Amino acid sequence: MMRIERLGFTYSKNTVDECRVLEDISFHIQEGEFIGLIGSSGSGKTTLIKHLNGLLKADSGAVYFQGQNIYDKGYVLSKLRKEVGLVFQYPEHQLFGRTVLADVCFGPQNLGMSKEEAEKSARDCLELVGINESYYHTSPFELSGGQKRCVAIAGILAMQPKILVMDEPAAGLDPETKHMIFDLVEEIRKKRNIAIVLVSHHMEDVAYYANKVLVLHQGRLVLTGEPEEVFTKTEFLREIGMDVPQITSVTEKLMKEGFPMVNPAITVKEAEERILKVFRERGGAE
Amino acid sequence: MIRDITIGQYYAQDSSIHKLDSRTKLMGVLIYIVALFLVKNPWWYLLLFAVILALYRLAKVPYGYLLRGLKGIVILLIFTFVFRLISTPGIPVAQLWIFTITGEGITKAISLTVRIALMIIGASLLSYTSTPRELADGLEKAFGFLEKIHVPIHDMAVIVMIAFRFIPILIEETNVLMDAQASRGVEFEKCSVWKKCRNIFSLLLPLFLSAVRRSSDLAMAMEARGYSGEGETSRMYPLRYHSGDRIAYVLMFLFLAGVIVMRVVNIY
Numbered sequence: 001m002m003r004i005e006r007l008g009f010t011y012s013k014n015t016v017d018e019c020r021v022l023e024d025i026s027f028h029i030q031e032g033e034f035i036g037l038i039g040s041s042g043s044g045k046t047t048l049i050k051h052l053n054g055l056l057k058a059d060s061g062a063v064y065f066q067g068q069n070i071y072d073k074g075y076v077l078s079k080l081r082k083e084v085g086l087v088f089q090y091p092e093h094q095l096f097g098r099t100v101l102a103d104v105c106f107g108p109q110n111l112g113m114s115k116e117e118a119e120k121s122a123r124d125c126l127e128l129v130g131i132n133e134s135y136y137h138t139s140p141f142e143l144s145g146g147q148k149r150c151v152a153i154a155g156i157l158a159m160q161p162k163i164l165v166m167d168e169p170a171a172g173l174d175p176e177t178k179h180m181i182f183d184l185v186e187e188i189r190k191k192r193n194i195a196i197v198l199v200s201h202h203m204e205d206v207a208y209y210a211n212k213v214l215v216l217h218q219g220r221l222v223l224t225g226e227p228e229e230v231f232t233k234t235e236f237l238r239e240i241g242m243d244v245p246q247i248t249s250v251t252e253k254l255m256k257e258g259f260p261m262v263n264p265a266i267t268v269k270e271a272e273e274r275i276l277k278v279f280r281e282r283g284g285a286e
Numbered sequence: 287m288i289r290d291i292t293i294g295q296y297y298a299q300d301s302s303i304h305k306l307d308s309r310t311k312l313m314g315v316l317i318y319i320v321a322l323f324l325v326k327n328p329w330w331y332l333l334l335f336a337v338i339l340a341l342y343r344l345a346k347v348p349y350g351y352l353l354r355g356l357k358g359i360v361i362l363l364i365f366t367f368v369f370r371l372i373s374t375p376g377i378p379v380a381q382l383w384i385f386t387i388t389g390e391g392i393t394k395a396i397s398l399t400v401r402i403a404l405m406i407i408g409a410s411l412l413s414y415t416s417t418p419r420e421l422a423d424g425l426e427k428a429f430g431f432l433e434k435i436h437v438p439i440h441d442m443a444v445i446v447m448i449a450f451r452f453i454p455i456l457i458e459e460t461n462v463l464m465d466a467q468a469s470r471g472v473e474f475e476k477c478s479v480w481k482k483c484r485n486i487f488s489l490l491l492p493l494f495l496s497a498v499r500r501s502s503d504l505a506m507a508m509e510a511r512g513y514s515g516e517g518e519t520s521r522m523y524p525l526r527y528h529s530g531d532r533i534a535y536v537l538m539f540l541f542l543a544g545v546i547v548m549r550v551v552n553i554y
Contacts, residue, residue: 055469088465093496094466094467107471110471156469
């Protein structure tokens with residue numbers, strides 16, 4: 001659906017603080033994929049996702065959306081922005097509507113939906129993120145932090161994007177709200193068959209939800225693959241200053257102590273299954 | 287357009303101007319502005335312009351920054367120019383519809399516009415070469431004598447410093463908000479004036495809220511560290527005059543004396 005080819009980007013070009021941020025990045029996003037984008041601070045994650053809906057223009061390489069180069073002359077970027085929804089860090093800071101419903105309608109209406117369509121879409125999305133109808137006509141500033149975040153995410157979802165990009169959507173949220181948001185995103189992905197790109201520092205979340213992981217280091221894509229592939233390269237990840245899921249470290253240590261496992265596990269569930277399996281086999285043998 | 291505001295932004299360089307005491311620089315700006323008002327013959331503005339160009343060179347600030355400061359007041363400059371041009375009595379040189387342009391009008395318009403522009407350029411140099419902290423310290427020291435008559439100079443200096451410090455933060459915040467709202471389909475450049483006003487609102491409200499949120503956080507943090515604004519505090523970087531400052535003061539006063547002499551003698 002989207003193809004990024006040899007993307008390169010430089011900040012403040014031709015000034016003293018010129019800084020090469022992205023270099024030779026290529027990957028693609030397909031329908032229904034859940035991509036986890038990880039990398040240490042300053043590795044260029046946020047810069048990269050700003051290219052996905054044309055907020056930044058790369059100085060080399062190209063981005064193809066549904067076969068069309070978005071840097072072509074005459075390509076309407078606002079169309080792309082409808083299809084690629086971007087949820088920034090702390091999205092609740094962008095709220096400004098008089099009511100919750102009006103704020104969620106803002107995006108879709110800007111992007112050409114009629115008032116009725118926008119409202120219907122907004123109501124659907126608010127229901128999805130678990131905002132009760134009784135809040136629709138209150139001011140968004142009266143809600144709690146977590147609820148505000150949900151409203152802001154609904155504001156992007158209401159545009160019915162085909163790719164949903166989220167930059168640290170769970171930063172500063174309690175575990176319950178966090179899981180609610182991730183489960184919700186997962187549900188929407190399955191229901192609408194959209195692609196999700198999740199930027200996160202939290203390896204457990206990425207390991208649990210993503211089915212493809214991209215690792216960014218100093219502006220380059222250093223590792224791509226399924227979560228099992230990526231997270232089991234623990235040495236390499238630690239070398240570039242990244243973490244691995246806790247459970248991966250634990251199972252890795254178990255393996256070192258001689259516990260019979262082929263690969264470290266990346267989710268708790270997986271670890272549980274494998275360990276139980278080993279014990280069951282042992283039990284059977286005895 | 288909103289993205290390139292530079293007022294209140296420090297341009298880090300290692301130059302003799304950057305090293306000057308901020309009080310010296312404040313005095314310098316003051317003298318420069320006074321000189322701008324003392325000058326009568328518009329040709330002398332060329333000299334004053336040359337002086338500021340030389341100072342920018344000395345401070346190693348690129349000339350591009352000179353114009354950046356002016357961008358914000360372009361409308362003011364145009365208005366000043368046009369109204370001076372058509373509303374000064376004198377010998378008419380041209381007639382445009384109901385407006386008469388006079389010879390005096392032309393000179394007055396040019397000199398007034400240039401005067402404002404040079405004032406801004408001079409003041410920008412101050413903010414390019416001194417950090418907000420230095421500026422606030424300088425202001426506090428320079429006006430410290432007013433504390434004796436119970437003017438709260440220290441508090442004012444802190445307020446000024448914080449205000450300066452917030453400018454880059456708010457600019458950054460605006461950029462983030464512009465990206466976020468652009469992702470929700472807001473156009474900031476290619477649309478009608480009416481739409482533009484409505485769209486700007488989608489920036490202003492969140493920006494205002496975040497300014498309030500940030501300042502209340504800051505107040506809380508200051509209080510948590512026991513800040514009360516009372517009593518003498520020691521300084522991490524005490525202001526001290528160096529030999530460079532002495533030279534600068536001598537040059538500044540020679541410059542001022544020169545301008546005054548010219549004005550009094552009225553040679554040119």
